[in-house]
Amino acid sequence: MRQLILAGLCALASFAAGAETIAIRAGGVVDVIAGTVARDQVVIVTDGVIRAIGHDVAVPAGARSVDLSKEWLAPGLIDAHTHMTLTETTDAAPFESFYLAETNAYRALRGMHHAAALLQQGFTAIRDVGNDGEWTMVDVAKAVENGLFAGPTIITSGKIIAPYGGQSHRIPHERGAFWQYEYLDADTPDEVRKAVRKNLYYGAGVIKLVTDNNPYHAGLEEVRAAVDEAHKAGVPVSVHVYGGPAAQVAIDAGVDSIEHGFELTDAQLQQMKAKGMFLVGTDFPRAHLDIIGTSGGILPEPAVLGPRIVDRLRRAHRIGVKMAFGSDTVMEQKGRTRADLMLDYLDVWKEAGVPPAATLRAMTANAAELLRIGDKRGRIAVGLAADLVAMPADPLADVLALRRIDFVMKDGRVVRQGPR
Numbered sequence: 001m002r003q004l005i006l007a008g009l010c011a012l013a014s015f016a017a018g019a020e021t022i023a024i025r026a027g028g029v030v031d032v033i034a035g036t037v038a039r040d041q042v043v044i045v046t047d048g049v050i051r052a053i054g055h056d057v058a059v060p061a062g063a064r065s066v067d068l069s070k071e072w073l074a075p076g077l078i079d080a081h082t083h084m085t086l087t088e089t090t091d092a093a094p095f096e097s098f099y100l101a102e103t104n105a106y107r108a109l110r111g112m113h114h115a116a117a118l119l120q121q122g123f124t125a126i127r128d129v130g131n132d133g134e135w136t137m138v139d140v141a142k143a144v145e146n147g148l149f150a151g152p153t154i155i156t157s158g159k160i161i162a163p164y165g166g167q168s169h170r171i172p173h174e175r176g177a178f179w180q181y182e183y184l185d186a187d188t189p190d191e192v193r194k195a196v197r198k199n200l201y202y203g204a205g206v207i208k209l210v211t212d213n214n215p216y217h218a219g220l221e222e223v224r225a226a227v228d229e230a231h232k233a234g235v236p237v238s239v240h241v242y243g244g245p246a247a248q249v250a251i252d253a254g255v256d257s258i259e260h261g262f263e264l265t266d267a268q269l270q271q272m273k274a275k276g277m278f279l280v281g282t283d284f285p286r287a288h289l290d291i292i293g294t295s296g297g298i299l300p301e302p303a304v305l306g307p308r309i310v311d312r313l314r315r316a317h318r319i320g321v322k323m324a325f326g327s328d329t330v331m332e333q334k335g336r337t338r339a340d341l342m343l344d345y346l347d348v349w350k351e352a353g354v355p356p357a358a359t360l361r362a363m364t365a366n367a368a369e370l371l372r373i374g375d376k377r378g379r380i381a382v383g384l385a386a387d388l389v390a391m392p393a394d395p396l397a398d399v400l401a402l403r404r405i406d407f408v409m410k411d412g413r414v415v416r417q418g419p420r
């Protein structure tokens with residue numbers, strides 16, 4: 001509801017300022033559902049919304065012209081698994097060290113920095129799935145919605161809900177449950193419901209569970225409670241789980257997406273397909289794994305995980321489970337933005353043999369459906385928001401064309417035109 005009200009206010013503000021019409025001449029317009037390109041199209045955008053598309057559409061008098069006649073126009077990209085406020089350092093440090101030394105204010109500033117960089121490179125929507133301290137991404141999203149900063153559409157989970165201990169291991173009891181700065185402990189259906197409500201209260205647009213991080217994992221009744229409570233509020237549930245019985249619980253409970261799922265069996269992927277459940281595979285490039293190692297003790301060794309990721313992505317595509325792109329990027333590399341690092345994942349999708357059209361669909365329409373914004377974003381269609389990117393090569397011929405994005409439009413405003 002809050003998002004609806006804000007959207008309404010934005011629309012009123014735009015009308016008050018006088019709605020600008022933009023006519024984009026595109027060499028090709030990519031249909032991410034059909035996996036086809038329509039050549040030599042004109043796209044009319046008024047008040048942030050796509051009003052007409054076609055070869056011969058009438059251009060309204062006074063429309064501002066944007067010449068992309070040598071470019072391919074695609075929907076803005078979406079990453080369904082980000083942690084904008086978190087940075088991991090090296091494998092030598094325990095996971096807790098990534099957040100214990102930082103304030104909420106600093107986390108929010110980092111989140112805004114990364115979100116702005118992502119938009120510049122064509123990510124027009126993201127879903128941030130926790131590890132943001134005390135709901136800092138709610139404020140980053142609010143700052144973008146209120147026009148304080150340019151950024152993507154942000155759906156955020158608030159605190160990660162997990163069985164006792166969050167993603168911490170063997171912390172001495174004398175230290176106390178300090179991880180609750182970053183997580184909500186929930187070990188019964190009632191505790192899960194309370195944790196879900198707490199996140200909803202503070203502005204979550206998705207509920208994130210971590211269910212398999214300890215010798216114990218969340219049970220069916222607990223995950224079902226999360227699904228029931230979240231769905232009643234119109235919010236999806238995403239579950240961090242690698243495989244095994246904990247993944248089976250998540251599948252049986254009817255969650256909306258499995259995050260990671262590195263060890264999912266073919267049978268489990270089949271069940272997910274039958275239920276229309278998304279896989280957000282966070283398919284780390286091997287070069288990234290070699291830098292982050294075990295991610296402070298929560299990932300398998302790179303030599304094990306690297307090949308496993310490629311194999312699981314290949315199997316998931318072959319079986320036909322619905323996939324939404326999610327990077328889980330939390331590292332930094334000098335001279336590169338977080339978006340640069342996110343686009344490294346395209347190499348993994350290529351290596352796994354996923355065709356460009358399917359990869360692009362995972363990064364646009366599929367992700368928008370998972371984020372429950374598919375009626376407004378994720379495709380180039382009349383009536384949808386003008387979240388657009390363009391590049392001088394066909395992304396359906398080679399998905400690495402997405403690295404060459406040189407035009408970004410967000411809600412009808414040109415964010416960037418020309419190389420970075």
Ligand SMILES: [Zn+2]
Pocket residue numbers: 081082083129328
């Ligand atoms: Zn993650």
